[in-house]
Amino acid sequence: MQESSLFILARALHVLAVVLWIGGVAFVTLVLLPALRDLADPATRLQQFEALEGRFALQARISTVLAGLSGFYMLAFLHAWERYAQPAFWWLHLMTAVWLMFTLVLFVFEPWFLHRWFHELAVRDDRRAFALVQRLHVVLLSLSLLAVGAAVAGAHGLLS
Numbered sequence: 492m493q494e495s496s497l498f499i500l501a502r503a504l505h506v507l508a509v510v511l512w513i514g515g516v517a518f519v520t521l522v523l524l525p526a527l528r529d530l531a532d533p534a535t536r537l538q539q540f541e542a543l544e545g546r547f548a549l550q551a552r553i554s555t556v557l558a559g560l561s562g563f564y565m566l567a568f569l570h571a572w573e574r575y576a577q578p579a580f581w582w583l584h585l586m587t588a589v590w591l592m593f594t595l596v597l598f599v600f601e602p603w604f605l606h607r608w609f610h611e612l613a614v615r616d617d618r619r620a621f622a623l624v625q626r627l628h629v630v631l632l633s634l635s636l637l638a639v640g641a642a643v644a645g646a647h648g649l650l651s
């Protein structure tokens with residue numbers, strides 16, 4: 492296969508991974524968390540949240556890894572590492588920052604302390620814990636959507 496075809500495949504994989512991953516974050520933020528807040532019995536809310544978001548965690552981990560691998564492959568193919576030194580490529584910085592935040596949350600903070608910390612907070616103060624988790628999801632989703640829009644505009648020459 493020609494190298495340029497590999498680049499196009501990497502680009503397609505990158506976008507597919509981002510769709511699965513950020514689409515899932517949008518679902519959790521805009522559908523799952525508000526529905527649990529309005530519908531679920533507070534006594535079972537935590538259990539339901541952990542069961543439902545736990546199913547998304549594997550999908551999120553796999554798509555984050557695929558987005559990172561395809562993204563770095565594209566940078567290597569384009570010999571474009573020096574873009575990190577150019578403020579005009581702020582959309583690349585934003586993409587990478589969003590990727591790094593999710594990678595840290597999913598692979599380091601969550602298994603290390605975040606899961607236990609949230610569980611304990613929710614047992615003590617269910618309303619506060621869910622309000623906090625909702626706010627964090629809104630921030631992450633907003634940054635992710637900004638990154639998607641800016642990446643498409645930037646990759647097709649609108650921003651530089």
Ligand code: HEM
Pocket residue numbers: 502505506509513558559561562563565566586587589590635636638639640642643645646647
């Ligand atoms: C390690 C992290 C990442 C790296 C190294 C990376 C790298 C890249 C590169 C090199 C391109 C092609 C740019 C060009 O053609 O000039 C690209 C495109 C793109 N990236 Fe990323 N990316 C990363 C993470 C993300 C994340 C987290 C998102 C979404 C939130 C994202 C969304 C996109 C989109 C939507 C495109 C445009 C595709 C197109 O219109 O062809 N990327 N990325």
